[in-house]
Amino acid sequence: MNPDKNASLVADQAEALLRDLADWGTTTTVVQHGGCVFEFKGPFPPGAPGMGYYNLEGELPGFHGHIRLDAIACIGFQEKQHRGRDSYAFVFQGVQGEVLFKVFLGRSSDGSVHPEQIERFHAIRDSLSVDAGTKRN
Numbered sequence: 434m435n436p437d438k439n440a441s442l443v444a445d446q447a448e449a450l451l452r453d454l455a456d457w458g459t460t461t462t463v464v465q466h467g468g469c470v471f472e473f474k475g476p477f478p479p480g481a482p483g484m485g486y487y488n489l490e491g492e493l494p495g496f497h498g499h500i501r502l503d504a505i506a507c508i509g510f511q512e513k514q515h516r517g518r519d520s521y522a523f524v525f526q527g528v529q530g531e532v533l534f535k536v537f538l539g540r541s542s543d544g545s546v547h548p549e550q551i552e553r554f555h556a557i558r559d560s561l562s563v564d565a566g567t568k569r570n
Contacts, residue, residue, distance in 0.1 A: 463522075486499040
């Protein structure tokens, strides 16, 4: 694992990534708030913009919610070992650098990260490194 610690998507790319995640298969979405950790394991739901939010519109029962797009400052790439296993996540951050939520790549029944998701994750991250002179905030 050799992540580019500076690689991140800019805020205006959030909606495109959220739309794309709906086609990735099983992921784990993590929201930490007030000392609590909430996890949803399953397909990231499709959505649509409306009234300043990206409204998650998945099947019921399932993951639903409203993501305030203007609250997202950037999306980072987390690539590290967690409990001895490779772990990959998109980290949605707010304007003060706080983590709003994370979307982790999914795992197969043997605990390994889905290889096709790793390829897509790296393709997005690596596309940011093509022009070294481009600001990556």
